[in-house]
Amino acid sequence: MTIDTPTPLLGGLSPQAFMRRHWQKKPLLIRQALPGAEPALDRAALFALADTEGVESRLIERREGRWSLRHGPFTRRQLPPLARPDWTLLVQGVDLHAPAAHRLLSHFRFASDVRLDDVMISYATDGGGVGPHIDSYDVFLLQLAGRRRWRIGRGKQPALVPDVPLKILANFKPEHEWTLEAGDMLYLPPGWAHEGVADGECLTASIGFRAPTRNEVGLEVMQRMLDGVDDDEGTATRYRDASQTATDQPARIPSRLVEFAADAVRRLVDNPSSLQCALGEWLSEPKPQTWFEPIDALPGPCAVALDQRTRMLYDDRHVFINGESFDASGRDARLMRQLADARMLDARAVAALSADAWELLQSWVFQGWLRADVRADGC
Secondary structure, eight states: OOOTHHHHHHHHOHHHHHHTTTTTTOOETTTTTSSTTTOOHHHHHHHHHHTTTTTEEEEEEEEEEEEEEEEOOGGGGGSOTSSSSSHHHHHOGGGTTTTHHHHHHHHHHHHHHHEEEEEEEEEEOOOOOOEEEEOOSSEEEEEEEEEEEEEEEEOOOOOBBBOOOOOOOOSSOOOOEEOTTTTEEEOOOOTTEEEOOOSSSEEEEEEEEEOOHHHHHHHHHHHHHTTTOOOTTTTOOOOOOTTOOOOOOTTSSOOOHHHHHHHHHHHTTTOOOHHHHHHHHHHHHHHHHOOOOOOOOOOOOSSSEEOTTTOEEEESSSSEEETTEOOOHHHHHHHHHHHHHHHEEEEEEEEESOOOHHHHHHHHHTOOOOOOTSSTTTT
8 A cells, every 4th residue: 555545444545635634633434444354353362362461451341320440461250241231341552462453553554653552452242331531642443343333522621520430521522423343444533532332242443643742752852862961070061160259148059050051951952863862762662561582593684574562763864673773874774764664674685784784683683673574485
């Protein structure tokens, strides 16, 4: 799929047209977005994942009008009976554990990878849901199995129901209502109130796109920049006040020191390379509790593919992978960017890497970030 090619995934729109007309602007209902698609996960596999340490899962129930929320992991016996209505199991980050869910996420790479968050899959019995709420991120709601009724409306009154462990809207006023069947999908931009209720047993995938706040970005980037500061006493510029006169206000902070501090902060943030590295390292940081399995070295130039848990990005001067940054230029930079965009490199491209780049690739293999692409000939 190219960005100018119409696709059933987006209701006959091209990714380019979708981004222009709907992204961050207005909802879109898409019938049969992925007809006959490979199941991302079935009920039994989802339940098994919810019983796994390090996987975020939540159980939400509504009984006699009262909501409850519990956090996993859950054994099968800790989940309610399938015949009981009004309960939902939510499992986060399924794409990190199930290859089919990771492949599902790949359909949505027409938006920048820095925005792609994860695939959450929910299982619900009849009447199950999480109540009307508002998300602060873009989301595609793909029906995997069964039916779910969605009601949506503009989130004008964000007051919440008190004394409930969920952020449920107190004044939800739906403007549209649809029932989605397997293969149907609903896109919602941030700020749209919505409620999904299962019509019988159902599975729904939420493909979410993170949207960090300005403060979050600033704090994360600044912390990484501070961590990278070289505080060598032999080369660091030290505060001097040789012209300071005697004072009868010894507790007052000198204005010269305030100016010195302001200049230090300006010099820190005015370093474009340091800023870019800090941003790229943060954005490529794997999710918490993500682990990789080290593997043997590549025997020689061979097609390679990024592990499904690996995050790889780049800018004009660097490549970033799993929270680390590397300078890149020339042919190596072009090939590394190709690896980040396609998430694989064929054997010919790998053979064209310099000796230093090949050694770097091998180190990523040792760490489990990269592996031989067994789908390719000769691997």
